[in-house]
Amino acid sequence: MPLAQDKLARALPGRIELRRGTRIALNTIEFTALVGLGALAAGFLGALTGLGGGVVIVPLLTLVFGVDIHYAIGAALVSVIATSSGAAAAYVREGYSNVRVGMFMEIATTVAALVGAALVLHLHVSIISIIFGVVLLYSAYASITEHDHSSVDGGPDRIATWLKMDSTYPTENGLEGYHVRGVPQGFALMFVAGVLSGLLGIGSGAVKVLAMDKAMKLPFKVSTTTSNFMIGVTAAAGAGVYLARGYIDPGLAMPVMLGVLAGSLIGARVLERAKVKVLRMVFSGVIAVLGMEMVYNALK
Amino acid sequence: MDRAQQRMDEIMGRLLRTGVILAAVFVLAGGGVYLGRHRTPVTNYGVFQGEPQELRTVSGIFHGALALRGRGLIQLGLLILIATPIARVAFSVVAFLYQRDWTYVVVTLIVLGLLVYSLLGEHG
Numbered sequence: 001m002p003l004a005q006d007k008l009a010r011a012l013p014g015r016i017e018l019r020r021g022t023r024i025a026l027n028t029i030e031f032t033a034l035v036g037l038g039a040l041a042a043g044f045l046g047a048l049t050g051l052g053g054g055v056v057i058v059p060l061l062t063l064v065f066g067v068d069i070h071y072a073i074g075a076a077l078v079s080v081i082a083t084s085s086g087a088a089a090a091y092v093r094e095g096y097s098n099v100r101v102g103m104f105m106e107i108a109t110t111v112a113a114l115v116g117a118a119l120v121l122h123l124h125v126s127i128i129s130i131i132f133g134v135v136l137l138y139s140a141y142a143s144i145t146e147h148d149h150s151s152v153d154g155g156p157d158r159i160a161t162w163l164k165m166d167s168t169y170p171t172e173n174g175l176e177g178y179h180v181r182g183v184p185q186g187f188a189l190m191f192v193a194g195v196l197s198g199l200l201g202i203g204s205g206a207v208k209v210l211a212m213d214k215a216m217k218l219p220f221k222v223s224t225t226t227s228n229f230m231i232g233v234t235a236a237a238g239a240g241v242y243l244a245r246g247y248i249d250p251g252l253a254m255p256v257m258l259g260v261l262a263g264s265l266i267g268a269r270v271l272e273r274a275k276v277k278v279l280r281m282v283f284s285g286v287i288a289v290l291g292m293e294m295v296y297n298a299l300k
Numbered sequence: 301m302d303r304a305q306q307r308m309d310e311i312m313g314r315l316l317r318t319g320v321i322l323a324a325v326f327v328l329a330g331g332g333v334y335l336g337r338h339r340t341p342v343t344n345y346g347v348f349q350g351e352p353q354e355l356r357t358v359s360g361i362f363h364g365a366l367a368l369r370g371r372g373l374i375q376l377g378l379l380i381l382i383a384t385p386i387a388r389v390a391f392s393v394v395a396f397l398y399q400r401d402w403t404y405v406v407v408t409l410i411v412l413g414l415l416v417y418s419l420l421g422e423h424g
Contacts, residue, residue: 240418246350
């Protein structure tokens with residue numbers, strides 16, 4: 001075995017590495033079709049399980065297709081914008097998302113996304129891979145542990161009141177009001193979400209929901225839809241930097257963006273709550289394995 | 301929710317959907333041209349080289365797309381996609397101005413400034 005510092009650099013591009021060492025040469029059309037199919041599956045499962053497709057794109061491209069992690073992050077970010085904008089278009093009209101909370105928190109996520117995108121220049125590929133692996137493992141863990149989402153309304157909060165964040169959302173009993181709390185804590189967590197988004201090319205939906213659901217005590221449905229509303233803006237901040245820096249390759253981003261977008265649209269159509277639980281477990285398992293693989297490869 | 305707010309939300313939803321569809325159309329068209337002409341072996345994605353100037357600056361991308369180059373057209377689609385959330389934030393500035401909510405006019409202008417900087421600023 002050659003003493004390459006990691007498999008990502010060793011695997012020849014455009015050749016799938018089936019098992020370590022076994023490679024198949026592909027032409028452009030075959031490569032595009034396979035990447036597109038992989039992205040379609042990722043978008044489909046991501047929409048069905050609510051985990052998002054963006055998170056598995058980078059491991060898929062680097063581990064299976066031998067793509068350099070910088071190109072992979074660029075392509076993943078673009079697909080994140082597509083799914084977020086598509087989904088937000090539907091949600092925003094239903095009146096769940098809290099536009100003021102979203103906008104205010106976007107100050108934190110966009111600054112942080114710029115910081116994350118700048119960090120990519122200074123961090124070694126193996127460090128980025130390890131952080132990625134840990135985030136994947138956390139996502140898998142967070143999605144299989146059941147949370148109690150019955151948030152208790154803590155009454156009005158000085159900062160949130162000043163920022164006019166308190167709002168209403170539709171429930172079975174009509175519009176119900178809620179109070180927002182913990183703005184500084186939420187802001188800090190949003191900063192973390194933004195750095196991860198800019199650094200890894202993911203939407204960081206899990207951290208955003210954590211900030212709003214746990215720290216700011218927003219109703220769960222409001223947290224998830226507002227998160228979706230914010231993901232596109234956060235990803236756009238990172239993507240602008242990646243584009244200017246030449247990390248976004250059209251030949252690679254094309255099948256990834258179209259595949260994830262189509263997959264997530266199909267996923268949203270066939271969304272059946274009953275069967276999602278098993279699927280969610282399976283997809284979480286896949287994410288966990290990919291996470292361990294990322295860490296393992298970086299440490300090797 | 302009052303009717304003005306509801307109308308704003310509807311326009312915002314339409315704006316996002318239009319942006320995504322437009323982006324997908326350009327990426328698809330560019331993909332067709334790219335695959336139709338690209339008979340050479342796959343680009344070497346395993347070694348990072350970075351894209352040429354014509355695929356990373358706004359003016360370069362427009363130039364390539366107008367020449368109907370496959371990669372230029374795809375990149376224009378991706379540029380439209382990145383611009384979609386930015387347009388959404390720009391629209392929010394107008395919406396908050398309309399509501400005379402000065403705090404949030406400032407908040408959205410900050411976010412908009414950061415996004416414009418990310419797209420047009422100099423990044424090593």
